[in-house]
């Protein structure tokens with residue numbers, strides 16, 4: 690069964706700063722399995738690089754002060770659609786991200802307990818979500 694994986698964990702340079710978060714633990718753990726890379730923020734139409742964003746109450750705002758909640762929700766919907774299309778029941782996602790964080794996410798005051806928008810949407814759709822530190 691395929692597994693969704695945050696693309697940055699696989700080495701795709703899709704982070705807001707144009708970098709990646711390649712994680713050898715993830716690559717080793719999932720070696721030989723069918724992987725579906727996802728980047729909810731790029732799927733939502735954000736560029737690379739882009740201003741960093743974080744949760745502010747029920748909204749997501751970026752470093753320029755723009756309300757990007759709708760775009761983040763769009764990216765979350767596309768992640769759920771990818772899971773449905775490919776029949777994935779497990780997603781390995783980047784911790785601390787406002788999209789992908791499974792236990793911790795970004796806020797205006799730094800990292801805080803909570804799920805990113807895509808991680809929350811996937812969990813609500815019945816997909817098991819784990820951070821790279823929960824393998």
Ligand code: SF4
Pocket residue numbers: 695696697698703704705727728729730731783786788789
């Ligand atoms: S949205 Fe997710 S996959 Fe994309 S760069 Fe951020 S943490 Fe990585």
